[in-house]
Amino acid sequence: MDKPFAITLDPGSSLANKTGSWRTFKPVYLDRLPPCNNQCPAGEDIQGWLFHAESGNYEAAWRHLTRDNPFPAIMGRVCYHTCEGACNRGRVDEPVGINSVERFLGDEALKKGWKFAPPAAESGKHVLVVGAGPSGMSAAYQLRRLGHRVTVYEAGPMTGGMMRFGIPKYRLPREVLDAEMQRILDLGVTLKLDTKVDNLLAAMQAGGFDAAFLAVGAHIAKRAFIPAGDSARVLDAVAVLRSMENEDKPMLGRRVVVYGGGNTAIDVARTAKRLGAEPLIVYRRTRDKMPAHDFEVEEALQEGVMVKWLSTIKQAGGADGTSITIEKMELDANGHPQPTGELETLEADTLVLALGQDVDLGLLNGVPGLEIRDGTVQVDRNMMTGYAGIFAGGDMVPAERNVTVAIGHGKKAARNIDAWLRGGSYAPAPKHELAAFEKLNPWYYSDAPKTVRPMLDIIRRQSTFDEVQGGLDESNALFEARRCLSCGNCFECDNCYGVCPDNAVIKLGPGKRFQFNYDYCKGCGVCVSECPCGAIKMVAEDI
Amino acid sequence: MSHQEIKFYQTGTFTVGNRLLEPDQRSVQASMERTNSLNSGHRACQGCGEALGARYAIDAAMRATGNQLIAANATGCLEVFSTPYPETSWQVPWIHSLFGNTAAVATGIAAAMKIKRQKGDRRDVRVIAQGGDGGTTDIGFGCLSGMWERNDDVLYICYDNEAYMNTGVQRSSATPPAARTATTMPVGPEPGNVFGQGKNVPRIAMAHGIPYVATATVADLRDLEYKVTKAMSVRGARYIHIFVPCPLGWGAASHDTVKLARLAKESGLFPVFEAEYGEVTGVSKIRRPVPVEEYLKPQRRYAHLFGKQPHVETIAKIQAIADANIRRYGLLEAGAH
Numbered sequence: 001m002d003k004p005f006a007i008t009l010d011p012g013s014s015l016a017n018k019t020g021s022w023r024t025f026k027p028v029y030l031d032r033l034p035p036c037n038n039q040c041p042a043g044e045d046i047q048g049w050l051f052h053a054e055s056g057n058y059e060a061a062w063r064h065l066t067r068d069n070p071f072p073a074i075m076g077r078v079c080y081h082t083c084e085g086a087c088n089r090g091r092v093d094e095p096v097g098i099n100s101v102e103r104f105l106g107d108e109a110l111k112k113g114w115k116f117a118p119p120a121a122e123s124g125k126h127v128l129v130v131g132a133g134p135s136g137m138s139a140a141y142q143l144r145r146l147g148h149r150v151t152v153y154e155a156g157p158m159t160g161g162m163m164r165f166g167i168p169k170y171r172l173p174r175e176v177l178d179a180e181m182q183r184i185l186d187l188g189v190t191l192k193l194d195t196k197v198d199n200l201l202a203a204m205q206a207g208g209f210d211a212a213f214l215a216v217g218a219h220i221a222k223r224a225f226i227p228a229g230d231s232a233r234v235l236d237a238v239a240v241l242r243s244m245e246n247e248d249k250p251m252l253g254r255r256v257v258v259y260g261g262g263n264t265a266i267d268v269a270r271t272a273k274r275l276g277a278e279p280l281i282v283y284r285r286t287r288d289k290m291p292a293h294d295f296e297v298e299e300a301l302q303e304g305v306m307v308k309w310l311s312t313i314k315q316a317g318g319a320d321g322t323s324i325t326i327e328k329m330e331l332d333a334n335g336h337p338q339p340t341g342e343l344e345t346l347e348a349d350t351l352v353l354a355l356g357q358d359v360d361l362g363l364l365n366g367v368p369g370l371e372i373r374d375g376t377v378q379v380d381r382n383m384m385t386g387y388a389g390i391f392a393g394g395d396m397v398p399a400e401r402n403v404t405v406a407i408g409h410g411k412k413a414a415r416n417i418d419a420w421l422r423g424g425s426y427a428p429a430p431k432h433e434l435a436a437f438e439k440l441n442p443w444y445y446s447d448a449p450k451t452v453r454p455m456l457d458i459i460r461r462q463s464t465f466d467e468v469q470g471g472l473d474e475s476n477a478l479f480e481a482r483r484c485l486s487c488g489n490c491f492e493c494d495n496c497y498g499v500c501p502d503n504a505v506i507k508l509g510p511g512k513r514f515q516f517n518y519d520y521c522k523g524c525g526v527c528v529s530e531c532p533c534g535a536i537k538m539v540a541e542d543i
Numbered sequence: 544m545s546h547q548e549i550k551f552y553q554t555g556t557f558t559v560g561n562r563l564l565e566p567d568q569r570s571v572q573a574s575m576e577r578t579n580s581l582n583s584g585h586r587a588c589q590g591c592g593e594a595l596g597a598r599y600a601i602d603a604a605m606r607a608t609g610n611q612l613i614a615a616n617a618t619g620c621l622e623v624f625s626t627p628y629p630e631t632s633w634q635v636p637w638i639h640s641l642f643g644n645t646a647a648v649a650t651g652i653a654a655a656m657k658i659k660r661q662k663g664d665r666r667d668v669r670v671i672a673q674g675g676d677g678g679t680t681d682i683g684f685g686c687l688s689g690m691w692e693r694n695d696d697v698l699y700i701c702y703d704n705e706a707y708m709n710t711g712v713q714r715s716s717a718t719p720p721a722a723r724t725a726t727t728m729p730v731g732p733e734p735g736n737v738f739g740q741g742k743n744v745p746r747i748a749m750a751h752g753i754p755y756v757a758t759a760t761v762a763d764l765r766d767l768e769y770k771v772t773k774a775m776s777v778r779g780a781r782y783i784h785i786f787v788p789c790p791l792g793w794g795a796a797s798h799d800t801v802k803l804a805r806l807a808k809e810s811g812l813f814p815v816f817e818a819e820y821g822e823v824t825g826v827s828k829i830r831r832p833v834p835v836e837e838y839l840k841p842q843r844r845y846a847h848l849f850g851k852q853p854h855v856e857t858i859a860k861i862q863a864i865a866d867a868n869i870r871r872y873g874l875l876e877a878g879a880h
Contacts, residue, residue, distance in 0.1 A: 016630065443805065445553065445554055446552075493558035498558075501598070509575065517583065524800070
């Protein structure tokens with residue numbers, strides 16, 4: 001070959017020089033577990049559905065969300081959203097308003113009439129679900145989607161369980177509850193209302209069921225011994241809230257004293273306020289010790305609910321039945337309330353006890369092998385009771401009692417029932433490592449404060465059962481979704497592709513993420529440092 | 544600055560790209576069709592800021608000129624690691640000059656292109672000269688100043704890594720005070736490079752009254768691409784000074800390259816601005832103010848300041864330089880501390 005003067009080698013591209021051989025560590029892409037997902041008792045893939053919502057594809061977001069939870073419109077209202085407490089964005093400015101976006105998606109689905117896809121194939125198995133509350137209906141939904149025939153026996157006259165009989169309308173409008181329940185029934189789930197199961201094994205045999213999921217909830221009000229005069233009017237909180245669903249509203253009188261410090265006590269007091277009464281909560285410890293969520297306490301106080309902290313009820317129903325006697329308490333060195341002997345008499349037409357609830361385990365009579373402890377049924381980690389094929393969840397098993405946990409139980413039980421019916425056992429996918437804040441590079445996220453949901457004005461909150469908290473509209477729901485940091489999961493920001501000094505990152509195109517070109521990657525680690533969401537890590541090479 | 548106008552999309556325009564942006568809002572580097580002017584296989588160290596800065600700048604210039612570009616390159620790291628004979632990483636017409644004359648070579652190319660156009664060649668081929676801080680602020684400075692004062696139609700890009708890295712980390716007139724190099728060892732009462740010397744070449748360029756002068760860092764790609772694109776839209780002499788951390792010469796972790804560039808800007812030590820005809824027309828404000836220690840500490844060239852007995856006074860003098868920059872260019876947003 002003729003070469004120019006003094007040139008002896010062919011010119012060529014540096015691509016012949018495989019600089020990847022310099023490397024001692026290599027970057028690898030991975031998905032880490034976002035803290036919100038890790039926290040969610042219902043096991044939602046929050047980051048996953050926000051990813052779709054960020055691009056404005058709300059239907060895809062809703063479908064992704066409802067893989068784990070069929071009630072986004074309900075949960076967008078009543079979930080205590082501990083996910084937001086775990087949100088890494090809280091370390092940047094404020095947590096992402098996950099709950100408000102969830103509600104937006106749920107409402108959007110109801111508005112647009114989105115339906116669940118029917119199961120691809122029928123399994124031929126028939127599963128009994130006892131209780132049409134959040135846990136039971138969550139299980140019914142998941143089981144139906146897995147192809148099983150599902151029949152739900154509900155002792156009450158309506159679906160919803162504690163979501164209907166325990167959560168007031170001003171927090172959960174009934175048309176929302178009804179619509180999300182109906183959507184599950186539309187999937188082909190059979191519902192039998194006013195059907196109380198007294199003997200489970202007999203009911204299963206009579207109906208030809210292959211397995212059962214029990215989620216009867218905790219509806220029996222706990223009592224405390226309080227000396228009461230003959231004319232004292234003492235009610236329990238569950239009964240008061242339940243009667244709100246009937247035509248005849250409860251007769252509470254003007255002065256209503258609520259005894260207890262949980263969310264139910266707050267719900268009753270706020271309900272009484274809306275019925276025109278003057279509610280007073282009596283609680284034996286201090287506000288910071290209250291089991292109720294602080295935002296609910298705050299909303300109640302705003303609405304004019306009065307609270308007597310550090311007080312117990314000594315006597316209900318004075319001579320004429322319109323007064324109660326309370327005793328002041330003080331906290332001892334261990335923080336426990338101790339009586340002081342100091343008494344006070346208050347006017348009270350009604351005393352409502354909100355001291356917690358027990359489970360009616362009557363249906364389990366005659367079922368062998370069960371373990372009952374502290375009024376709850378013990379289940380193994382597959383949600384199965386001691387009797388093969390009978391599973392249980394929600395408030396009737398030992399766990400925190402709230403709607404989100406109940407929905408999670410329903411899902412988990414359904415997957416295990418499915419596996420059990422097919423003769424196997426359900427193996428959940430191994431959890432990814434946590435996307436802790438330290439794995440992120442927060443520099444890259446734009447400053448954006450949280451979108452605050454509108455609150456109903458105080459006069460209407462005191463006198464009507466209109467929903468207190470408003471929702472987001474399309475524009476601010478989109479904004480809120482886009483505040484998500486996408487912790488631990490690539491959101492295709494192109495940073496790794498851009499910052500590599502060696503062009504050793506291959507961009508695969510929209511939706512396909514990236515790939516390393518290890519022929520040239522020298523292992524400098526700039527991509528790992530500059531990945532905003534912590535979706536790359538360095539691993540040692542075998543050398 | 545003028546490019547941070549994208550509606551809030553999680554990362555706005557801080558990241559290289561974003562799947563939610565319209566294609567015309569994306570950076571050149573986010574494109575699957577970017578030219579990769581400086582291709583893989585080059586022999587720069589792990590995490591080289593100069594390799595990164597050069598690809599950012601030349602890819603942006605290629606897009607701005609429709610790939611009608613010739614680059615002249617001074618001797619230095621960029622030349623040595625990209626083009627060890629007979630290989631080259633450049634995917635752009637590229638010529639290696641001497642250490643000191645790349646501005647003059649570029650001037651000659653620009654003159655040749657002008658004549659070709661006069662003789663009927665319809666292509667408008669633009670010229671870039673590039674070099675490191677040694678080839679720019681020391682050795683090539685005479686040719687560069689001449690190119691400026693004649694207002695030759697060349698964009699000169701200096702990749703500033705603050706010393707002669709290729710030959711073994713010797714001090715240049717861009718080496719900052721107190722920094723250790725092979726020729727400014729951390730010994731004696733005032734260890735490292737002395738205070739009060741060195742050249743501020745962007746300001747000298749402004750003093751020539753040329754159409755466009757800008758500074759940029761590899762930590763802000765959008766700003767860098769905006770400035771290169773703007774420079775290519777202007778005729779006459781233009782100068783862009785890009786801050787490119789050097790893991791080897793600075794004794795820094797290879798993965799900290801972009802972070803150090805960011806800290807240099809956020810601390811105020813490297814002011815990022817642009818100027819037209821000698822007047823500052825825009826500055827990149829500091830977004831998250833940091834003390835200079837945060838920038839200095841990860842670099843072993845400053846390790847002698849942070850021993851058992853920290854050189855508090857020296858650090859204070861470096862902080863004073865940053866504070867002076869913040870005042871001079873107005874780097875803080877009104878209301879920021």
